[in-house]
Amino acid sequence: MKPFSKINSIVTPFDKANVDTDQIIPKQFLKLITKSGFGKFLFYDWRFDNNGQPKNDFILNDPTYKDSKILITNENFGCGSSREHAVWALKDFGFNVIISPSFADIFYSNCFKNGVLPIILDMKNIKKLLEISDEVELDLNSQKIIFGDEFINFEIDSHRKIRLLEGLDDIDLTLKENERIENFEKISSIVTIFE
């Protein structure tokens, strides 16, 4: 995974609560067997009309936000299905950071596995960010979102932060613990399926 670096971008306001992963990537696009190419299907039913034409009133079709890497949304983002395709679609579309008052558990975890940073902020700070039309600088290392002379701090689990910053592979790290996994298997009475 590529290390997560500083991001300079305008923010895309997407004021919806309880956005489920069925909306982020509808089921008809889950049949691909690769991780790439999902961006064009992001929010498909909201972005396109029945003839496949972009809906002008949908925020992600507004050219202002074409190069935005930061999505700001409302509570319980990513609820429902565990499909990681939702994160692949957001990332492929260009979003590296999602800011919300809260995230659904599985979606939140899926983000980190793909180099996408989910940031939890309170509504006061979210409202502040939504008023900014210029670019903001997002610095994971110092845990700051900087705009003009001001900044907002955000919290993140230090363990996850390091993994993002260094672009570490989870499986590589786990395999370093192989001895302990083997030991666990020896001392625990694991019941296998096939005897």
Add this chain to the structure above:
Amino acid sequence: MAQTLFEKIWNSHVVVEKENEPSLIYIDRHLVHEVTSPQAFDGLRVNHRKVRRPDLTIATIDHNVPTTDRSLPMVDETSSTQIKTLEQNCNDFGIKLFGINDPNQGIVHVIGPQLGITLPGGTIVCGDSHTSTQGAFGAFAFGIGTSEVEHTLATQTLWLEKPKTFEILATGKRKNPFAVTSKDIILSIIKKIGTDGGRGHVLEYRGDAISDLSMEQRMTICNMSIEAGSRAGLIAPDQKTFDYINNRKYTPKNYDDLVEDWKNNLMSDSNSKFDKSFTIDVEKIEPQVSWGTNPSMVSDVTEKIPTPEEFGQNNTIQIESAKKALEYMDLEPETLITEIPVDRVFIGSCTNARLEDLIDAATIVKGKVVNSNVSAMVVPGSQMVKHEAEKLGLDKIFKDANFEWRESGCSMCLGMNPDILKPGERCASTSNRNFEGRQGSGGQTHLVSPVMAAAAAIAGHFVDVREWS
């Protein structure tokens, strides 16, 4: 120190624990299906990794499969490719696959328990959020993303932050246990605690009203834990649990010894503390019908659809959501639930397509005919359920009433196969999600129990099934 059931399971599966960091947790069972696994197997190939424990892993094909005649070639090429990919992956990595023509094929959360693969006290994962179903057996069962599928295949472990615990205490006795089902209990719970009420927590359903339920009814409850925002929900095992798993195809040989151990250990200690608690009296629960686009938007069948303001109770986000939901659902506030007509009826899914669900629905349907404005189908949760139902003659009851009787799979719960709603079609569905477009772009889903769905199919609109039983 007194521990909850979840804490006991967690503690017995910790491989690595460091302060203020996620723990490495051992996984006892990994269930794989065709939609969320291809990229995981690809990752293994690229990095020259093997599957660490094929003896703790099984796979099946459920999301994509057609529910029509399986001897015919598949029409959808991309579905066919995904299915062939899983067959190839299982072959390459030595994983037991219950394939499309296997008598044990079915929805992954239905076949796990039916085959005796799901066991109490264990950790169970699958790349599917409804893995929580299997918590009904007193296991820590939860859905994972594809990266975690790959991680589990390679290491048989996962890094997890320890969730908090949330007690859901269900007291009292249902007034009409045939018509007021476990689906109505869980929908009532979600209505109260909200779609994110359980976020960061593992739910433990407790109390006499839970003990009273059969295993299949308990699975319906645990299944929808994720709809309350919880990655997992569980129920302490009892004699019903042990009997359900006994004498299944893969029930362990030393089963009696295991049961003894489970009996002594798998319960929350009497003085254990939960981080949160919620109590519900099931005596007050009526049959539920969802009217909106998330599973907390439900009403009693005797009620009217609320106004957004009534639903939102001063919460502007909720009021806005309800407005949008009613617009999408093409419904007016203050409409009586029983006046809502339906075009389609779907009895199926990992929530409500086990044998008991079909028996109950058939009891309603027997001797009646589906309303001429309605098209209705039954999709058994597994080929085993289908076979058992046919032995009881349920297929004949449904077919005589003009229901379609299909092969097993996820089907119209999420519509990845040809079973979808057309735009504007309204469906009474026994599934778990009423999200926009879930059952087909523009389709309108109402979540109900199997008996409520069956009655709606006959009447052509929602009815209070208590009046039919």
